[in-house]
Amino acid sequence: MDYFAPPVERLIEEFARLPGIGQKSAQRLAFHVLDMPKEDAERFASAIREAKEKTFTCKRCQNLTDSEECPICADKSRDQKTICVVADPRDVIAFERTKEYRGLYHVLHGTLSPMGHVGPDDIRIRELVQRIADEGTEEVILATNPDTEGEATAMYISRLLQPFGIKITRLAYGIPVGGHLEFVDEVTLTRALEGRREL
Template sequence: MSKFIPSINKLIDEFSKLPGIGKKSAQRLAFYVINMEQSDAYNFAESILEVKRKIKYCEKCFNITESELCDICSDQKRDHTVICVVESPRDLIAIENTKEFRGYYHVLHGAISPMDGIGPNEIKIRELILRLQEDDSNEIIIATNPTIEGEATAMYISKLLKGTDIKVTRLAHGIPVGGDLEYADEITLAKAIEGRRVL
């Protein structure tokens, strides 16, 4: 039997649905909300509803936006010959924060994972291929995560584009700057050796 009243139980249940939030954290968050000023609680709830009302996917790259095209796809000054393929909008933001990439993006919204029932048709690969047929891009950088699913997705896209004029490159993986070799795992070391470059 629960020790909380139904409205608090419901709030705890909703918070516990968030990724990385266990039952104890959900309880802490629920009691934080209870102690909030009425206006702050209203603003918090309204911001969630506003995001759900306004946010949609860019018609071109599937990034999150409030208009038909995201700010990146609307920017005519970017390099239209290169598309960086990422798994999620968070990955896009991480790359944008480096200020090193000036091309466009394509967000897959996932990676191929047969164990989870996610095949090529469940993510935005078909849309990428159609886009490449219409655009004048001549290179795609596959920046999927260095996981089994990310590697499978990269290989699948690479095979689809084999025999075309589009250059397919893969984001380099390896030892992080400031990292020690002795603490790196074998896969990371292997990728670092495989992706070595001339100095």
């Protein structure tokens, strides 16, 4: 038995397909959209359409942009010899918020995952290797997540880049600020010890 009119049911189904959105959240979002004034709903739909039509990847770093080259790659004041490799465009935003990193990025758009059938040709590794061959890069910072897929991706890229003779580094891992040692897992604690530095 259908509880909602078919157009409403379809809207709920589309919201439910978004990551992290369950059935109840999808219903809440659908009814919120239905309660919007018509102009607001049209503006919302237009924003989705425009984002899909006008957003593509930067020819250099693969980050999302609406021009041929993203603003970070176009900024000549940034360190052109250092590339921070991240899995996702959202990771670029996280680094930029720190205002500490002044190099360039390379977005892989995923990580290696044999279980998920994601291999080297499914993410932007080839473009990274080409950049390093062409641009005179001196350091690559591997900043994939410290999970199984992220570690496998970092190791794979590290081995792939070895012949270039450049500096390859991995982000340090440790105890989060405000964390308590008793709640930290053994792997994180081991990494924190390995990555310790002099004060």
